[in-house]
């Protein structure tokens with residue numbers, strides 16, 4: 001019988017709107033049940049956990065990630081990051097700049113978003129491990145969508161309570177056109193759409209979440225386009241406040257585990273000459289309610 005002695009795990013909040021630093025976990029090795037339960041609880045509370053100085057192979061990253069759920073597998077017909085037509089989706093996604101031939105995210109700005117919002121069951125969380133980081137820039141920022149919801153005024157909360165939002169797949173948008181943030185006129189659908197509640201409920205904590213990306217093209221079901229566009233613009237202005245954010249300056253060996261239901265993440269553009277290599281695993285999620 002293998003007995004796992006469980007080290008003392010210490011969780012220290014970042015002091016920002018979300019996130020905590022976890023000490024006492026070596027993610028490359030089997031982790032005991034008390035520790036896993038503690039980490040699940042800490043993720044619910046803080047929305048993001050940072051493990052420092054980790055050295056992980058892809059297999060070890062995968063083994064640690066799946067303590068927290070099964071892997072996210074996108075439906076075959078729905079493109080997501082690292083999608084290649086006709087190929088099975090990669091399980092461990094490499095997010096690299098300056099290091100390999102096919103690079104999905106480059107060094108450009110990524111506006112605040114949650115992953116896979118346009119799929120029927122967006123991922124519940126993701127774990128990203130830093131292998132190479134720029135000497136300056138390349139930070140990732142996360143936004144606390146529970147806090148953002150809480151801080152809406154009561155009239156807005158009431159107005160948006162039962163709205164359904166379509167988030168259009170950015171991997172299917174026509175890049176020859178200027179990027180749209182709201183769909184004002186119907187367009188032929190190139191893929192099915194999956195409306196989700198604009199205010200979703202966290203499946204474990206029950207907390208309310210303002211489930212909206214900052215930039216991705218959206219549409220509120222059943223509202224006149226001008227009214228919908230204006231409401232979304234107001235909500236996006238509300239999201240755009242530094243007090244909702246945690247900014248993470250990456251070090252090699254960092255492993256960040258974020259709740260993809262209760263947060264958005266954002267990355268400003270960084271030096272095109274810098275190298276940055278991350279590995280990411282996404283966990284399966286349920287249909288938002």
Ligand code: OGA
Nearest residue numbers: 095110115139140267280
């Ligand atoms: C992602 C992503 C941000 C970053 O992997 O989904 O948005 O900082 N990455 O690389």
Ligand code: MN
Nearest residue numbers: 113114115265
């Ligand atoms: Mn992302």
